[in-house]
Amino acid sequence: MDDKPRPANCPKCGGSRVATILYGLIPESAVEPLSEKYGSISFGGCCVGEGDPEWSCPDCRHRWGSMHFPDLDLPEDDGDLIDFD
């Protein structure tokens, strides 16, 4: 998981309890360690896509940010398989 710094304040209401939105199926046992790491977390559901929000504000429910997955920018044409000879 990438450790992009969390914004200090909500851009909408200025609240300082910004939560990191986590995606994926997270086992209950992982919630506590994740909370310790991120301070405040929010769950975005099991699927995440390019452009989904990264942060949420528990005070005004505003969500913002934009997920980006540089590693998933796969070429359109996968061409020939790599030849290891």
Ligand SMILES: [Zn+2]
């Ligand atoms: Zn807010």
